[in-house]
Amino acid sequence: MGSLDIKQESTPLMTNPLDPEEFRRQGYMVIDFLAEYYKNIEKYPVRSQVEPGYLRKRLPESAPYNPESMETILKDVQKDIVPGLTHWQSPNYFAYFPSSGSTAGLLGETLAAGFNVVGFNWISSPASTELESIVMDWLANMLSLPKSFTFSGGGGGVMMGTTCEAILTTITAARDALLDQIGRDNINKLVIYGSDQTHCSFFKSAKIAGISPKNFRTVKTSRAHAFALKPESLRAAIEADVNAGLIPLFLVATVGTTSTAAVDAVGPLCDVAKEYNMWVHVDAAYAGNACICPELRHMIDGVEKADSFSFNAHKWFLTTLDCCCLFVKDPDSLVRCLSTNPEYLKNKATDTQQVVDYKDWQITLSRRFRALKMWLVLRSYGVDYLRNFLRTHVDMAVYFEQMVTMDKRFEIVVPRSFSLVCFRLSAAAVLQYSGQKFIEEETLNDLNSELLESINSDGRIYMTHSLVDGIFMIRFAVGATLTEIHHVTYAWKLVQEHTSAILARRIRNL
Amino acid sequence: MGSLDIKQESTPLMTNPLDPEEFRRQGYMVIDFLAEYYKNIEKYPVRSQVEPGYLRKRLPESAPYNPESMETILKDVQKDIVPGLTHWQSPNYFAYFPSSGSTAGLLGETLAAGFNVVGFNWISSPASTELESIVMDWLANMLSLPKSFTFSGGGGGVMMGTTCEAILTTITAARDALLDQIGRDNINKLVIYGSDQTHCSFFKSAKIAGISPKNFRTVKTSRAHAFALKPESLRAAIEADVNAGLIPLFLVATVGTTSTAAVDAVGPLCDVAKEYNMWVHVDAAYAGNACICPELRHMIDGVEKADSFSFNAHKWFLTTLDCCCLFVKDPDSLVRCLSTNPEYLKNKATDTQQVVDYKDWQITLSRRFRALKMWLVLRSYGVDYLRNFLRTHVDMAVYFEQMVTMDKRFEIVVPRSFSLVCFRLSAAAVLQYSGQKFIEEETLNDLNSELLESINSDGRIYMTHSLVDGIFMIRFAVGATLTEIHHVTYAWKLVQEHTSAILARRIRNL
CATH class of the missing domain: 1.20.1340.10 (dopa decarboxylase, N-terminal domain)
Incomplete structure (x- = not known):
């Protein structure tokens, strides 16, 4: 030398x-x-x-x-x-579904960025993997998920960025498990099912996974059934496909849809899907958070029959973006499909098969240490406070809904679920103000759209809309961390002000 | 009321x-x-x-x-x-490829988590979208990418979490563009190409996208050609497939492979692939960062012929995990395939078609405000410092390589590229120490594996390994932000110490 x-x-x-x-x-x-x-x-x-x-x-x-x-x-x-x-952190933010931040969530993200570990497998940072498994079990308990979704029950949880990833991961696992049995040539026969209220990311994920778009079933729902997917409608859709020689693969049941927070009946839907050996994923991106409250837990009843369940903790659990929690009953089904084992990642811990290598549970290799912020949130606030925090938001939505109901110019489009109120200026009110006998649905929609844009342009609050059964409705979603009851009162006052101005202008223009 | x-x-x-x-x-x-x-x-x-x-x-x-x-x-x-x-932030971390953090990157992540905006489309937070487009153009300029990869040239850049997402996004776009022409029934005929050194996430992404695993081509490379994919080998693989009635879809050319930082010749590979109308993605996850140095830019020569290019700024650009920068020539090819337009996301800005809605450029809907940390890094350090920062790492690798070369017990397995040194205890040294005439390759591999584990167990430094052409080699990757020249000297001293101990033990055991 x-x-x-x-x-x-x-x-x-x-x-x-x-x-x-x-x-x-x-x-x-x-x-x-x-x-x-x-x-x-x-x-x-x-x-x-x-x-x-x-x-x-x-x-x-x-x-x-x-x-x-x-x-x-x-x-x-x-x-x-x-x-x-x-x-998004403004207390006057009532748009989409909010993304709830907190001191603990934000500082947990900072700590994770500070350590800056890349936890693709156990050895690359054991604390990252182990803390994730532990907090996912804690969350499973808080949600009263069946033991089969926990590590001690043979299942387990994993943290991803978004529900899109959770759904793509589970569709891919379900697809390959089935194609391994029936042959890859059948890929274009696979059919996936949701309702016409299912989030667009489900169909996008299926598309990415190579499922033929002509095999995407968006089963129709109706206002009469609060936009929930009916088991008999699902069955009819499946049977038509089976009769046509197609093969049912995957169902998403949604608890808390994006437009109206509608709740699909998980148990009865699973009963139908399981007759056809389909994978059932329960997407509770928004509403799943609230199911840590015992009085709301029944909304996911039947989840024990599903294969996987996910919610976005960044939506309503104070963790800040991004944090999707996915629970599966059979992690091996993910690993079989998504595992990679190149030489440069081989290590003794993996060889012992006694550790979780989360890279095999997800789409990507690299992954942030998201469990840290969840751990900080759970410990900083505790289960009791977190439940009360969510209840406060639901209470504020109840309060807003009551105010809407008391103003005869408005109607509630669908009964409130969780902390989302869907309302609109009603036809009756417009007719009364204008003295007309009839108003086209489209005109009414335009008027509501105009009202919403008028409110949002003003900048003092922000709400967004959706369209269900041809009805343009305004969505008032409570969930921002800083929102207090006086913000809701203020928001309602603004809605009334803009309504009066628009109706007055409209009458002048008649 | x-x-x-x-x-x-x-x-x-x-x-x-x-x-x-x-x-x-x-x-x-x-x-x-x-x-x-x-x-x-x-x-x-x-x-x-x-x-x-x-x-x-x-x-x-x-x-x-x-x-x-x-x-x-x-x-x-x-x-x-x-x-x-x-x-991973230890100055004595030389494993995998490091993940370089910095004050600016970490505080940028903190600011983004603090604002906690969900920038799926322009209106949901215009600054998030616009800053991303701007810094991606800045980066394109720093990398001397052709104008066709910038917004003003009709292309553009997008930030994702990891290269896995970049590859899955582009494979999906390429797949659907082709299937739209030739019909979905041909999905099982599509073939994807990389070398046997291509990162495992490419094949995993293709699997997720529903490409048949029997159509994954890992074209063989050799030590004689420094593990680069040879255009003539690629051509032979493609022609065999075409003759068998299969359809070439996608090539990944890697600049800086995981095992040895090998560099595929992008230009000549594109020339072959383009004869068959394939999509070419250049994966420069690690080495792409260094291409902001004019003296290293030639490593991606030919990128102007590719369809897409990506690098992981969290690997070697001080941004902290996660931050993959993907540039594409034809953003419409992503949007055509990945666009969603549900009512609840409709807005006037999108309707004008004058804004970028990044949700349509990627797998997921929700996305963090990653551009902020990149902006903070670029401004806090500036182009000149960033280049020098990368050069310092390359210099330290050169220094380490020189020390390895001067110790006759070791050999360099492949000539250093960028800041990665691949070395091992040589057969000659073991023979000399043991007095034997011959050593099996497997025995030599075991000895090197033992040496590496001995060093890593000691805890003072961390390196990882790979296996190329049957050779177990130790990878010394410089890239942690805190690493200085004395850490490299120290690391080499430890390697020598452990080597002496192992060789002595081995001789005793003969």
Whole structure:
């Protein structure tokens, strides 16, 4: 061995990008920035009011050659980024389904980014894998899921980014298990089922998995049945397919649909699907969170008959985006299909088969340490508070619904579920105000659309819409962490104000 | 409208989970925790030394009913989680490909989690979409990608979690574009191509997309050609398939393979693939980062002929996990295949067709505001520093390689590319030490495996291995942010120490 008088030069650099003291200094600045953001959040228009292309006009055409200070950058975040945000954390945010953040969730994400481990298999960071298995079992208990969805019962849970990934993962596993039996040539015969209220990501996932789009069944629901998928409708659809020589593969039953928070009856649907050996996934992306409350748990009754169950903890469980919790009864069905074992990932722990390698339970290899933020949320707030937190939101939705009901200009389109109220300006009200005898459904829809846009453009609150059975309705979704009862009162006052203005303008224009 | 004397109760709660002052207090604590973690990181064994199941023995069986303080939780993070981490941010981490964190990347992730916007379409948070498009164009310029991969050139970039998603997205787009022409019945005829060095996630993605596993071609490479995919080998594989009535769909050319950082010649491979109208994706997950250095840019020469290009900024660009940057020439090919347009997501901005809705460029609907951390990294460090940062790592690998070369007990298995050195204890050395005349390749592999495990168990540094052409080799990957030249010297000293001990033990045992 020679001496070490060999090339050892390295370009002199500024402070290392992970220098602890510089990290601490800048870290405090960012924490302060966010604390001020939350303090002032009600001052910003909830839905961003910028025009398309606003940011390109403000930023340079290329990345800077030289470093800039965090002070300068944070000033620009305030000046250039904040106006372009739609403020999901605003207490006046009632759009889509909210995405609930919290101190514990956010700081859990920060800790995870700080450790920056890549937990694809056990050895790559045992704590990442083990904490995930443990908190998933905790959640299963909180949701009173059957033991078969827990690790001690032979099943288990895994954290992903979104429900889209959970569904793609389970469809793929179900598809390959079936094709292994019947042969790959039958891939174009496989049929998947949901209702016309099922989230679009189910059909997109099926498409990605190579299921033929002509075999996507969106079984019709109706307002009369609160937009729930009826078991007899499902059966009729399946039988028609079987008679046509097709092969039923997969059903998504939704608890808490996107448009109206409708609840499919999981048990009876599973009974039908299981006659045809289908995989049943229960998508409770939004409403599943609330099922930790014993009084709401019945909404997922029958889940013990399903193969998999998922909810998005980033929607209503204070974890911040992203965090989808997927529980499966038969993890081997995922592993059989999704396992990879290249030499560069081989290790003794995997060889013992005594550890979970989560890369084989999901689409991607690399994965963040999401369990940390869930652990921080569960410990910082505790089960009792979390239940009460969710109940407060449901109570506020009940309160809003009561106010809608008391104003005769409005109607509730479907009875409230969970914390979502679906309402609209009613035909009767418009007729009364305009003195007309009849109003087309389309005209009524346009009027409601106009009302919603008027409210949202104003910027003080933000709601979104959906269309069910041809009815344009406004969705009022309570779920932002900072929302309190007075925000709901205020929102309702704004709805009334805009309604009065629109009806007055309309009458003038008649 | 009646009075508001209706149900307005809400369970009294503790401080709101987003209370600004409480957030600030806890935020400082977490920043301090991480600053101390970085200060002390060299004290921890790099590869975690816990046994499988260690954490379940330490944690309670269910989530706590009552809240616990952040002080208590952070103590437990230190006590229960830190020992179970494999310290990817340690300067003594040389395993897999590192995942480079930084103050700017980590605080960018914190800011994004703090805003907690869900940027699935433009209106849901215009800044999220627009900043992403802008920084992707900046990156395209830094990489000297052709204009066709930028928004102004008709292409564009999108940020995902991992390369797995980038590949699944592009395979799906390519698959459906082709099946739309030739009919879905041909799905089982589609063939995908990579080399035997291509990352396993390519084949996994193809499997998820419903491509028949019997149509996965892993074209053989050789040590003589530095494990690069040879265009003539690719052509032979394609022609055999075409002659057998199969249909070439997709090629992944890798710049910087996982085992040895081998570089496929992108241009010549594209020339072959384009004769057969295949989609070519360039996977530069690791090495793509370094191509912002003009002297390394030639490694991706020919990329202008490819359809898509991706690199993982979380690997070697200071952004922290996760951040895959995907550039495509024809975003419409993604949108045609992956677009969804349910009523509840309809909005005026989308209707104008003047905005990007990134949900249609990717697998999932929900997406984090990843552009923020990239923007913070680019501005905090600047192009010049970033290049020098990468060069420092390459220099350190050169230095390590020189030391390996000077110690006659070792051989370099393949010439170094970028910052990865592949080496092993050589047959000649073992023979000399043992006085034997011959050593089986398997015995030599076992010896190298023993050496690596001995080093890793010691905990002071961490490296991983791969197997190429039957050769077990040790991979020394420089890329952790805190690594300095003295860590490399130290690592080499440890390798030498363990080698001497193992060879001595072996000779005793003869």
